[in-house]
Amino acid sequence: MNIINEEAIQFLDDLYRPLTDALGDLRRQAEERKIPIILKDTEALLLQLLRIRKPKYMLEIGTAVGYSACCFCQLCPDATLWTIEYQERMAKEAKKNIEALGMDHQIRLIQGDAREVLRNWPMDKKIDFAFIDGGKSHYEEFFNGLLPLCNPGAMIVSDNIFMSGKTLSERYDPRGRAKTNIRKMREYIAMLNNRTDSSTAFLPIGDGLAVTILGE
Ligand SMILES: C[S@@+](CC[C@H](N)C(=O)[O-])C[C@H]1O[C@@H](n2cnc3c(N)ncnc32)[C@H](O)[C@@H]1O
Numbered sequence: 511m512n513i514i515n516e517e518a519i520q521f522l523d524d525l526y527r528p529l530t531d532a533l534g535d536l537r538r539q540a541e542e543r544k545i546p547i548i549l550k551d552t553e554a555l556l557l558q559l560l561r562i563r564k565p566k567y568m569l570e571i572g573t574a575v576g577y578s579a580c581c582f583c584q585l586c587p588d589a590t591l592w593t594i595e596y597q598e599r600m601a602k603e604a605k606k607n608i609e610a611l612g613m614d615h616q617i618r619l620i621q622g623d624a625r626e627v628l629r630n631w632p633m634d635k636k637i638d639f640a641f642i643d644g645g646k647s648h649y650e651e652f653f654n655g656l657l658p659l660c661n662p663g664a665m666i667v668s669d670n671i672f673m674s675g676k677t678l679s680e681r682y683d684p685r686g687r688a689k690t691n692i693r694k695m696r697e698y699i700a701m702l703n704n705r706t707d708s709s710t711a712f713l714p715i716g717d718g719l720a721v722t723i724l725g726e
Pocket residue numbers: 546547548571572573574575576577578579594595596597600622623624625643644645648
């Protein structure tokens with residue numbers, strides 16, 4: 511959910527053009543089924559960041575049906591992307607979509623809990639772009655798990671840091687059901703903001719984005 515001014519969102523969403531017709535179809539199907547995928551304005555920014563960075567090795571936490579993974583690889587045809595999804599059913603569906611879009615030579619889908627997968631990652635210092643879009647209460651663990659795998663200067667983008675507004679104000683969580691997640695997300699944001707080994711920009715795009723550059 512996007513909590514920014516509705517008129518601005520509608521205006522920006524109307525400007526959205528999918529990278530390919532097939533990706534447009536995949537977005538439409540996911541939205542119709544209420545599968546959470548990157549919002550349109552988030553996609554626009556991520557693609558611009560990728561155009562600037564031109565990463566060779568990318569890692570994504572949270573595949574869902576493979577939409578963002580396929581967008582990233584459509585834009586960076588020489589890159590390799592690992593994407594991690596813990597729901598078996600989702601991972602199977604993503605695999606099908608990735609094959610149907612002819613992206614299986616670029617995308618390595620790993621089914622499992624990203625915290626576990628990152629702990630057992632075989633390579634050091636290789637990733638130059640990472641996208642955190644998995645369980646909101648585990649962002650700090652994801653980030654810490656990613657650090658040893660990333661090149662100096664790598665970019666790590668964390669999506670949904672606003673958690674549909676809940677991070678910003680309790681009024682978006684009237685029954686207090688998300689208290690623990692809110693506390694964890696606020697701690698994550700403070701942790702990023704206080705780091706001296708990296709810099710982070712916090713942006714009100716989509717459901718809130720944190721764009722971190724390591725070593726700067
Ligand atoms: C917002 S969706 C990902 C959307 C996708 N990045 C896109 O934009 O097309 C989040 C996904 O993360 C998965 N997930 C949540 N926690 C996870 C974890 N600890 N490890 C791996 N996947 C996780 C969920 O099952 C869900 O499919």
